[in-house]
Amino acid sequence: MAERTASSLQRGARPSQKSSGFYHFVTPKLPTPFIERPVIWTASQQSIEEVVAAVERLDEGASTKELRRRVREVTGLLVWLQQFEGESWQQRWRASGADTAGKQWSDPVLTQMIPGVPTMDRGAATGAAGRLILLDVVRPDYPWLYGTPSPTLYTRFTQVRDPEGFAAIIALCRNDERATMTDERSALIQLARMLMRNGGDLAAVTLTDCVEAYRAQTGFSSRLHSHWYTLLRRAGILSVDSPPSIHAASRRGQLTITEMVDGYDISYEPIRELFVDYLTERSAGLDYSTIGPLASKLILLFWRDIELHEPGVHSLHLSDRVARAWKQRLTEVRYGNRRRGEQRQDPYSILMAVRAFYADLSHWALEDPARWARWAAPSPVDSRDLAGMKKAAQHRRSRMHQRIRELAPLxxxxxxxxxxxxxxxxxxxxxxxxxxxxxxxxxxxxxxxxxxxxxxxxxxxxxxxxxxxxxxxxxxxxxxxxxxxxxxxxxxxxLEAERAFWAWASVEVFRHTGVRIEEMLEITHRSFVSYTLPTTGEVIPMLQITPSKTDKERLLVISPELAGVFAEIIAFVRDGHEQIPLLSRYDHAERLHSPPLPFLFQRRWGLVNISITHMRIKSLLDELVEVAGITNTDGTAAHFSPHDFRRIFATEAVSQGLPVHITAKILGHESLETTQTYVAVYDQDVIDRHRAFLARRRATRPSEEYREPTDSEWDEFLGHFAARTLELGTCGRAYGTGCQHEHACIRCPLLRPDPNQRTRLENIITSLRERFAEATERGWLGDVDGLTVSLAAAQQKLIQMQRTATNLGLPSFQAERTSRR
Structure with missing residues (x-):
């Protein structure tokens, strides 16, 4: 015989926390498997006398008085269990409801009035249940095991059941210099619980057992302790290809199209099959993070909404009344846990998805009538419904530009x-x-x-x-x-130092690269490469960005300031070790885990390193702004989102003279229009200068202004670095511009000092001080003023050098463009 687990492997449906009536919606879920477990085995079919004899053997070292007390308590619990139906003690235990009664499970035992059986207190009942567990007479479910903590029971269990297996686990714990006794105790307790629930020994534990035990921890503080899973992998009990962590093993992976559609509970079966077929066709050209929101728009926000409000509608050919009512409801947020009842900010994306759905069906009906012709119907969304889309986009862009104009100076x-x-x-x-x-x-x-x-x-x-x-x-x-x-x-x-470090590192990487938050969190130690200029042989460090939205990787030039940031991140993560720890990062959008890689954005969590998440970065930015007391011009609290840095980066790049098509390539945009929507102008002067720049560019290449840069243009763009090499470092002037400071480099804010030239700069500062002293002594007041400015600027450059490091351990490579010359 077998039983279903009390806590299923899958989290299953998660209803909206505020759901009621037609708002109720269940998120897509996977089928719920269950573990086959026996409910009858030899030890669980023993008589009361046989169990009592086993208790006497188990506690043979106790005094006679103590042994009699323990026997009476076990007898009382068994007599209580005899009231319930079952062929074994396990079946009677399950029938008693003790597994799901929480801490009150023993109340019926304490109040029983059975002749010849003494009454017990709660501790006695728990002790009696513990002895039945040690003897494998009953196997409680996880709610009982997690809700009835008994460290003494778990310690005794590791000595009685599979002592060799637990000894091997203890040895692994003590070989880990970072593991504490608390970690060891927590791991042993959790593994003991799993054997109490499953029976057998540690060698028989499977990945499914681990996932079940972990998910059953919900609501208990013990969920924080997951070292037990790592120990099972190190001991070879779990295979080498098992997920790297219990968190990875317990996460829901990607849903199939059928599972995705079935999660919305469509009542009309032919329409359900249509959406399965349609999304399957579309999925070939879309990634998982795109197909999921598309399913939500087409099913939940369109068809399922119609089914809930218009029972009996079984055709895509909607009447005007039904279509108008649906579009009216669409203006309000009606599903989910956030912004319920508020006006929907962007209904046009949903309308466009529905219109594209109808257009695809009509087009496919011509190509494959047998499959799609029955579904061809007039679209409920026409051009009049989309009349305000352009205006809404313009308003959204204006709000975004105003936001960037306010944030950039901050x-x-x-x-x-x-x-x-x-x-x-x-x-x-x-x-x-x-x-x-x-x-x-x-x-x-x-x-x-x-x-x-x-x-x-x-x-x-x-x-x-x-x-x-x-x-x-x-x-x-x-x-x-x-x-x-x-x-x-x-x-x-x-914790303060760690949070302050990662807040600083995030701000610096965002503002120097303009990368998306997903791309920043995916940077690894292997992302650094070097580019050798073909003309001068100068080596330029570059950052390889893994695409988060497109399939095109790109390379970014690493400035000295950014190199210093990355060097400090690498040193911080290494923490005195030679290598950056390898870890597997979970992609929440794609619901996939990466192979183990040396990610830079990782932090220590207990005994392991974990990747830093989107939410933590956003929390760090909010905390930083709050601590800094930064406010907008109207006095309200400022807010920097990760994408704000990207828009500021694009705006500053273009306003300083970088061509839009080069900026688009750096940002990884497929379309120049996307880049142009990022650019927020500040005043008429910036507009005029940019237009003048475009006019000059069009004079030389009038028909090729907005296009992918050619090899020669890209080489020209990279080659301008060679033309700005200076005694103390590199000139940071914008591409295509000349020196505007009369080569007074020591004073120029665009000078990016090279830390390798620190000795030279210190000599210059010494010379300036000597000249300043002489000018002061002789009364050369004009020179005193000039030397004061130069000396202050030189000292500031020295501070910049102290904050900058450039040794990133970059692998060298020859760019593909060079090889094609």
Whole structure:
């Protein structure tokens, strides 16, 4: 005999949290498999006398009085179970409802009045159930195991059941220098629970067992501990091709078209089959992240909405009344958990999807009448319904441009504050690490005390090593670092430093590259390559961007500032090790896991490294803006989204003279129109200058202005780097422009200093100081003013050099364009 698991492998349907009436909607789901488990086995069919004898053997080391007490408790629980139907104790346990009763499962046992059976308290009932589990008489479901914690039971279980298997797991734990005793205990408890539920030994554990156990943890704090899965992989119990983590194993993968359509519960079967066929045809040219939203627009927001409001409609040929009512409902958000009841901001994308659906059916009906002709019908969406689409797009673009015009002037301040915050948090952490727990120290005039933690491994605790907390030295109260990083009057400096670092790194990579957030998070240590200029042999570091929306990879030139950022990211992630840890990153849009790669945007989480997610980046940006106190011109709080940096990058590139088609190539846009919508102009002067630039370009290539750049143009674009090499570094003037500062490079803000020329710059500063002293002494006031400006500029350049590093370990390559010459 077999039983279904109480907690299924699939999360199944997730209804809207605010659903009611016709708003109710269930997200697409996979079929729900179940694990076949026996409910009758030898130990579970023993008589009460046989179980009691087994208890006496199990506790033979206990005193006579204690042994009699334990026997009475086990007997009482078995007598209570006898009231329920079943051929085995397992069947009776299941029939009693104990698995799903939570902590109150033992209440009926405590109140039973059976002659000859003494009453018990809750602890006695739990102890009796534990002995039945140790003897494999019953196998509780996960809700009981997670809801009835008993560390003593789990420790005893590892000694009684499969001791050799658990000994091997313990050895793996203790060979990991980062694992603590808490990690070991948590892993053993979880593995013990799995054997209590499944029976057998550790060698028989399967991937399906792991997924079931993990998903059953929902609602319990133990879900945070997943080291047990890693140990099963290291022990060879799970195959080498199993998912890299339990999180990866438990995620829903890509749905098939049929599963996607069935999730919307279409009532009319022929229409259901039509959508399956249609989306299958369309899926050949679309990626998964596109086909899913298309299914939502066509099924949920179109046909399913009609079925809910117009029962009996079984044809795509809709009456005017039905079509008008549907379009009216479309103006309001009616499904999901967000913005319900609000006006829909972009109904035109849905209308266009429906119109394209009808157009495709009509076109396919001519090509394959037998398959599609029955579905050809007049579209309920005509040109009048789309009359406002262009105007809405213009309004949306205007709002976006105004937003960029407001945010762009704030970006330098955001960058400066991110850098200052990162340096300050790192210095504070370093200062705290230099003192012992309980000692006082002072940073920037603030007296602090390193907190003493009972879990600190340095003090014999079993907590995570390297985590530093502080309190105020005077009162040991919270020193006010912000609500996210202090608990019970303490500040977690380790977490503060990490968050400040990644906030700074995100801002710098965004503003220097203009990449999408998906592309930034997919940057690996293998993304760096070098390009050798064919004319001068100069090596230019470049960043290979993995496409997130198109199939075309692209290369970006790495400026010295960006090189310094990446060098610090690499050093931070390495954390003193030779290599960047390999990890598998989950793509939420495609619902796929990558192979193990050295991703740069990763962080430590417990014993493992995990990739940084979209939501964490957005949270870090919001936190940074809040800490910086940056506001818009009207006084409202500013908000930087990851895509805002991309639009600012495009705007600044074009406004500084970079041709639109070169900007499009750098941004990875397929269409120049897309790039032009990103560009927000600031004033008439910028417009006039850009038009003048285009006029000059058209004079030389009037018919080829907006096109893909030729090899010679691209070489010209790259070659301008060679023409701006200077004594102290590189000139940062825009492409196609000459020097506008009369070659006063030491003062020029466009000079990008080379850290390798630091000694030369220090010599220049020394010379300037000597000349300044002489000019002051002799009264050469005109020279004093000029030397003051030059000396300040030179010192600023020295600071830039200190913040810049260029050693990224770049592989060298010869560009394809060079090989085609």
């Amino acid at each position: 970006l330098p301040r955001l960058s400066d504050i991110a850098y200052a915050r990162r340096v300050a948090s790192a210095a504070l952490l370093e200062a705290a690490q230099r003192v012992a727990p309980g000692e006082k120290f002072t940073v920037n005039g603030h007296a602090l005390r390193r907190a003493v933690l009972s879990s600190d491994p340095a003090l014999g605790g079993t907590g995570r090593p390297g985590v530093v907390y502080v309190t105020t030295a005077a009162t040991d109260k919270d020193v006010g670092s912000g609500p996210k990083h202090h608990t019970a009057g303490r500040r977690n400096l380790t």
